[in-house]
Amino acid sequence: MRLFQLVTRKQIxxxxxxxxxxxxxxxxxxxxxxxxxxYVGHNHNSVPCRYSKQLFSSVLCRTFNVKSIHLFxxxxxxxxxxxxxxxxxxxxxxxxxxxxxxxxxxxxxxMWHDCPIQKQDRQQLLQQKGCVIWLTGLSGSGKSTxxxxxxxxxxxxxxxxxxxxGDNIRHGLNQDLSFRxxxxxxxxxxxxxxxxxxxxxxxxxxxxxxSPYQKDRDACxxxxxxxDFIEVFIDVPLHVCEARDPKGLYKLARAGKIKGxxxxxxxxxxxxxxxxxxxxxxxxxxxxxxxxxxxxSYLEENGYLRA
Amino acid sequence: MTxxxxxxxxxxxxxxxxIECGPSPAAESLGFPKLRGINVTGxxxxxxxxxxxxxxxxxxxxxxxxxxxxxxxxxxxxKPITAKEDSNAxxxxxxxxxxxxxxxxxxxxxxxxMWHDCPIQKQDRQQLLQQQGCVIWLTGLSGSGKSTxxxxxxxxxxxxxxxxxxxxGDNIRHGLNQDLSFRxxxxxxxxxxxxxxxxxxxxxxxxxxxxxxSPYQKDRDACxxxxxxxDFIEVFIDVPLHVCEARDPKGLYKLARAGKIKGxxxxxxxxxxxxxxxxxxxxxxxxxxxxxxxxxxxxSYLEENGYLRA
Numbered sequence: 001m002r003l004f005q006l007v008t009r010k011q012i013x014x015x016x017x018x019x020x021x022x023x024x025x026x027x028x029x030x031x032x033x034x035x036x037x038x039y040v041g042h043n044h045n046s047v048p049c050r051y052s053k054q055l056f057s058s059v060l061c062r063t064f065n066v067k068s069i070h071l072f073x074x075x076x077x078x079x080x081x082x083x084x085x086x087x088x089x090x091x092x093x094x095x096x097x098x099x100x101x102x103x104x105x106x107x108x109x110x111m112w113h114d115c116p117i118q119k120q121d122r123q124q125l126l127q128q129k130g131c132v133i134w135l136t137g138l139s140g141s142g143k144s145t146x147x148x149x150x151x152x153x154x155x156x157x158x159x160x161x162x163x164x165x166g167d168n169i170r171h172g173l174n175q176d177l178s179f180r181x182x183x184x185x186x187x188x189x190x191x192x193x194x195x196x197x198x199x200x201x202x203x204x205x206x207x208x209x210x211s212p213y214q215k216d217r218d219a220c221x222x223x224x225x226x227x228d229f230i231e232v233f234i235d236v237p238l239h240v241c242e243a244r245d246p247k248g249l250y251k252l253a254r255a256g257k258i259k260g261x262x263x264x265x266x267x268x269x270x271x272x273x274x275x276x277x278x279x280x281x282x283x284x285x286x287x288x289x290x291x292x293x294x295x296x297s298y299l300e301e302n303g304y305l306r307a
Numbered sequence: 308m309t310x311x312x313x314x315x316x317x318x319x320x321x322x323x324x325x326i327e328c329g330p331s332p333a334a335e336s337l338g339f340p341k342l343r344g345i346n347v348t349g350x351x352x353x354x355x356x357x358x359x360x361x362x363x364x365x366x367x368x369x370x371x372x373x374x375x376x377x378x379x380x381x382x383x384x385x386k387p388i389t390a391k392e393d394s395n396a397x398x399x400x401x402x403x404x405x406x407x408x409x410x411x412x413x414x415x416x417x418x419x420x421m422w423h424d425c426p427i428q429k430q431d432r433q434q435l436l437q438q439q440g441c442v443i444w445l446t447g448l449s450g451s452g453k454s455t456x457x458x459x460x461x462x463x464x465x466x467x468x469x470x471x472x473x474x475x476g477d478n479i480r481h482g483l484n485q486d487l488s489f490r491x492x493x494x495x496x497x498x499x500x501x502x503x504x505x506x507x508x509x510x511x512x513x514x515x516x517x518x519x520x521s522p523y524q525k526d527r528d529a530c531x532x533x534x535x536x537x538d539f540i541e542v543f544i545d546v547p548l549h550v551c552e553a554r555d556p557k558g559l560y561k562l563a564r565a566g567k568i569k570g571x572x573x574x575x576x577x578x579x580x581x582x583x584x585x586x587x588x589x590x591x592x593x594x595x596x597x598x599x600x601x602x603x604x605x606x607s608y609l610e611e612n613g614y615l616r617a
Contacts, residue, residue: 117471125465161427163425176496194504197483203513
């Protein structure tokens with residue numbers, strides 16, 4: 001079988017990112033113009049090649065599978081990756097927004113692998129919507145307790161949930177991170193990425209960590225599709241958390257043995273636009289089960305507990 | 308385990324002596340940092356600490372007789388909550404469930420983190436899904452068909468009503484591991500992180516299919532040690548190098564031969580075939596099976612060993 005075949009201008013016009021035919025020739029041409037033609041490989045000093053008619057006329061097409069086509073241009077006996085057009089349009093995780101072989105952050109030559117079993121199929125199997133319930137609040141506000149109560153309630157309804165506790169993750173995935181400022185942000189980023197994977201698997205993922213800065217929480221929200229990130233703010237005043245002090249950390253922080261403790265040395269930014277606020281002010285003290293039921297009623301109202 | 312053992316023993320002694328002398332003299336006499344002393348004091352506030360106090364108070368006279376008696380008493384008291392020492396994997400499993408942690412942990416670079424246990428455990432989730440959470444670790448050269456077999460396996464499991472999820476090494480580099488490059492230590496970190504995430508998925512009851520080259524036996528054994536015995540199923544896709552190079556689905560072998568990619572597995576870097584994996588999917592000579600057939604081979608292994616029922 002011939003791997004390469006010459007693609008005429010007419011054939012090029014038929015394909016774009018979403019597999020739809022376009023009448024406008026300018027559309028495809030303009031798209032190709034904006035592509036940064038650079039070498040594929042570890043050569044980080046990419047040499048851009050200007051678009052020209054001559055280059056366009058010698059574009060080769062190498063078909064890998066039905067869903068994606070790689071376009072190579074020939075220049076001085078070397079093949080330059082021009083465009084990777086995705087024909088399939090299957091959800092946000094299928095890499096439809098990737099326009100060429102990826103060079104994400106520090107890695108080169110990695111391609112997104114699509115799979116026929118998608119998130120919708122897994123949600124249909126589990127009869128639930130995969131999402132992330134992000135519990136945020138001060139230390140001692142009851143995040144882990146509410147997470148456990150929520151997990152128990154969801155399990156009694158037959159829904160699959162999983163708790164990503166910030167402290168537990170530090171025993172495993174994030175055991176190489178300390179409590180420095182950049183390591184804290186990396187801790188939140190990694191938990192956000194893992195939560196995204198769990199949500200993609202169809203699981204209701206309950207994350208339980210302080211995540212004091214709005215910037216980090218917004219970065220995690222941006223990872224997920226719209227509606228898959230449910231931010232729950234456990235609004236407990238600082239003096240109540242300090243009076244509880246279930247892990248003895250506030251006492252250590254007041255004694256100066258813990259530096260940069262959230263609420264004492266470092267600030268906590270309450271969420272400005274979260275989905276749920278669980279308040280515990282004054283005499284209005286609800287039990288963890290009641291607060292978990294409040295979250296579950298939100299899930300039911302918005303259709304997360306059915307596929 | 309040696310480090311953990313060394314850490315635990317002085318703390319027990321500190322707990323015991325602290326009852327007689329008080330926090331400050333205990334810290335000074337034992338040569339601990341003051342943080343340890345306060346940790347010991349903090350234990351009294353918890354429920355388990357109260358139990359320790361009661362037990363200690365009930366036997367003060369016997370403990371004062373000699374050190375060996377106090378040592379044996381300490382061992383006897385903490386025996387039910389101490390993890391097994393003979394099996395390293397078992398110890399890690401215990402540390403994952405959190406049942407055997409007796410005090411605030413200092414794991415890795417973090418301090419003052421405690422393990423939170425939850426009543427909904429792995430068994431409950433497996434009962435809900437009617438399957439056993441495990442990790443199917445596909446290993447093989449680039450171009451050997453790991454991703455194709457992973458997709459076929461996921462499709463077959465889905466048609467049987469089982470929940471599975473694919474952790475593709477390249478896909479994870481778009482998200483969780485986007486801060487890692489292809490240096491040697493970053494490759495090991497890539498495998499470690501995928502192993503940790505696979506462990507989380509297996510704990511959630513999902514059949515996790517990992518698809519990455521993982522060329523070194525040391526890294527694969529480290530990932531196997533993270534999980535319980537029997538939860539790690541290593542699948543070796545045995546395809547010769549020349550077949551992979553002839554396929555070259557991503558065009559990487561050509562780039563590596565041309566010298567544009569350094570340290571490519573199979574050309575510049577070695578690949579260590581697994582010496583004791585659970586399944587070997589061979590594609591040698593004319594015996595060329597389809598991805599569906601190889602996926603069915605894996606599924607028959609899962610059915611024989613009871614992974615597809617709770």
